[in-house]
Amino acid sequence: MTSPMTSAAVQELQSLRLLQERPRVLHLQLHRPGKRNALDLRCWRELVQVFRDIAQDPECRAVLISGAGAAFTAGIDLAELGSLLAALPAQDAARRAWALRRHILEFQQSFSAMERCPKPVIAAVHGPCIGAGVDLISACDIRFCSQDAYFQVKEVDMGLAADVGTLQRLPKIVGSQSLVNELAFTARIMRAPEALSCGLVSRVLPDKAALLEVALEVAEAIAARSPVAVQGTKVNLLYSRDRPVSEGLQHVATWNMAMLQTEDIPKSVQAALDKKGPEDVPFAKL
Structure with a gap:
């Protein structure tokens, strides 16, 4: 049976694409391949709404999230972030700070909605997973990647501390505060074998096609259970x-x-x- 989430309303998504490729399984794609799936402001808003809707969809029992094109995600869209910062109210520092805090909390909700969704969420990562991409997958329940995947907590290179989930969730995933500190302080790249050995991902597949097939099989196995x-x-x-x-x-x-x-x-x-x-x-x- 077709999920209500594949209705006309879903077709209005612009930065995301929602597909139903297996029974009771929804496949959500980050869908800005020309921008390496950089997360624009529309994408952050769409993530909240999609996962709130999925949580209420009785037909859906598991979710797969992947990236269209050659990358999982290059992280937040820096051009749109710059526009957001430039649009802060031209008032005193306290009022600008409150406005900025509201924006940060809104960004956090995009991934918290995914975590709170009662349906298990599987991240299938290929190619680069940078900055906000690590925040995103940290809010997922299961993480697989392809051999060409790499991960980077990039925020310190941009002059800021990660603020939408990595610093809070990643230490509970990999189990090594030292490793998390190293990645967060240096922004060094972690490749697939290390991600597997530290527990960030639980499987590494040869390529994107194999990755998506295995991830869909696991999602289908989850969806078959009560x-x-x-x-x-x-x-x-x-x-x-x-x-x-x-x-x-x-x-x-x-x-x-x-x-x-x-x-x-x-x-x-x-x-x-x-x-x-x-x-x-x-x-x-x-």
Whole structure:
């Protein structure tokens, strides 16, 4: 069945493209290939709206995000960033600061909306993933890349500290504060083998075609499982990431006092007894 997200409203997207290539899986492309998918102001706004809509789409159970053309993303569109800074109110420093803070918080929401979306999000990275691209993939649940991919926390080279998620999320992904500090202080490039060894990505594929095929297969495997189970798992993983183990255990106990009553459990058990896979179970929409 076609997802509501592939309706006419989605066709109005300009910096993004949304496709449905597998059942219950949406494929979101950064779609400014002529600009190496640099994130313009329209793209930041579209990301928020798309992921808010996906969160409410009962047909969608998993999302793949990739880049059109030869790059995943070159990061924020510097020309548009310059225009934004130039348009700050010509008032005293305090008022300019408040206006700038509002813009930063709006940018942060673009990736936080992706993280908060209960549907798992897989990033498929090929070529350069620079600056805001690292912020973006840090908000994804699963990250794969091609052999030609490279990653760069570029902000210090532009004279600023990264401010839309990398400094907060990346240390919890790679598990080495020293490595994160090195990357953030020096803006050095991290290539695919190192990204795999440090845990930034969990698979490296030979090329973009193989990358997208494997990422879509994983998304399809996720979408075949109970949406109650998968989305509950994501919610609890995120909740527990930022809290002590004891609080996470309390939260999942409260969560499952309701969710263990789902019809998906007896359906899944019966399928296992019948030697069937989850893809054979007609789970209801969520």
